[in-house]
Amino acid sequence: MAEVTQLIHHYLRHNKRFPHVLCPGCGHGIVLGSLVRCVHQLGLTKDEVVLVAGIGCSGRIAVYVDFNTVHTTHGRALTFATGIKMANPKLKVIAVMGDGDALSIGGNHFLHAARRNIGVTALILNNNIYGMTGGQSSSTTAENCYSTTSPYGQQEQAFDIVNLAKAAGAPYVARSTVLHVKLLDRILATALERPGFNLVEVLTPCHTQFGRKNKFKTNVEMYQWYKKNATPIEALDKLSEAERAKRTPIGIFVEENRPSLEERHAAIKARLADGAPS
Numbered sequence: 001m002a003e004v005t006q007l008i009h010h011y012l013r014h015n016k017r018f019p020h021v022l023c024p025g026c027g028h029g030i031v032l033g034s035l036v037r038c039v040h041q042l043g044l045t046k047d048e049v050v051l052v053a054g055i056g057c058s059g060r061i062a063v064y065v066d067f068n069t070v071h072t073t074h075g076r077a078l079t080f081a082t083g084i085k086m087a088n089p090k091l092k093v094i095a096v097m098g099d100g101d102a103l104s105i106g107g108n109h110f111l112h113a114a115r116r117n118i119g120v121t122a123l124i125l126n127n128n129i130y131g132m133t134g135g136q137s138s139s140t141t142a143e144n145c146y147s148t149t150s151p152y153g154q155q156e157q158a159f160d161i162v163n164l165a166k167a168a169g170a171p172y173v174a175r176s177t178v179l180h181v182k183l184l185d186r187i188l189a190t191a192l193e194r195p196g197f198n199l200v201e202v203l204t205p206c207h208t209q210f211g212r213k214n215k216f217k218t219n220v221e222m223y224q225w226y227k228k229n230a231t232p233i234e235a236l237d238k239l240s241e242a243e244r245a246k247r248t249p250i251g252i253f254v255e256e257n258r259p260s261l262e263e264r265h266a267a268i269k270a271r272l273a274d275g276a277p278s
């Protein structure tokens with residue numbers, strides 16, 4: 001316990017930014033805990049890490065940790081992260097975003113960051129709603145779910161973040177829930193070690209803005225939903241097609257290697273420095 005407290009005090013701005021603003025039962029703090037454990041496990045110094053966040057409850061994570069942090073505008077975390085990585089490729093750059101931030105207002109940046117294979121870990125906290133601003137639908141709010149902007153049920157089809165990242169060319173694509181903490185630690189640590197664009201989607205409950213509008217009596221029921229429905233991809237094959245369709249796959253979906261944008265730029269620079277024709 002003393003060790004955990006020490007770890008927390010080392011990485012958090014515990015004497016400046018607390019108490020935190022997250023609601024009881026919010027999963028965002030679990031993701032913050034995982035991030036701290038992964039950075040510690042990989043032996044990164046606080047100065048090597050840059051955490052770039054957009055606006056939203058998820059964006060508060062950058063306020064609480066004592067890394068290099070940038071709290072940017074809603075939907076633009078990946079653009080700032082791209083600039084930071086290109087300016088100093090040695091830094092470990094992480095963009096932490098909500099689903100609204102990354103896929104609704106910031107959807108275009110997400111597609112191009114994956115396509116370009118820029119060396120950033122995109123950590124998306126998907127609670128299927130705009131949490132901070134009062135529970136409006138986001139682009140991951142599932143069909144027929146209720147929100148303040150879909151009082152008769154959501155009429156639009158939702159994005160599947162994993163499939164979107166795969167189609168856009170991300171070489172590492174993984175998903176966990178905040179309930180599956182060991183998996184979350186594993187996929188996040190792997191992402192932080194890899195070059196290029198790495199997507200980690202974390203399903204995280206927002207009972208305040210999503211759960212109570214969608215028949216979850218308590219936030220605990222939302223964690224129970226993850227337990228029942230989130231299924232490791234390796235176990236899906238054993239299920240019937242009908243059963244598979246009801247499950248949310250978790251695990252690593254893509255793990256490939258292709259040169260990152262900053263590696264390609266470094267190679268061009270070296271070629272030009274050698275006097276090679278451009």
Ligand SMILES: Cc1ncc(C[n+]2csc(CCOP(=O)(O)OP(=O)(O)O)c2C)c(N)n1
Binds near residue numbers: 097
């Ligand atoms: C350009 C811009 N548009 C809209 C907003 C208002 N706004 C702030 S946070 C937010 C939604 C956040 O939702 P999400 O990104 O899913 O994160 P969560 O709060 O659920 O963690 C919105 C719409 C803003 N700050 N800036």
Ligand code: SF4
Binds near residue numbers: 131
């Ligand atoms: S509104 Fe939702 S996302 Fe925001 S702190 Fe509360 S539970 Fe978390």
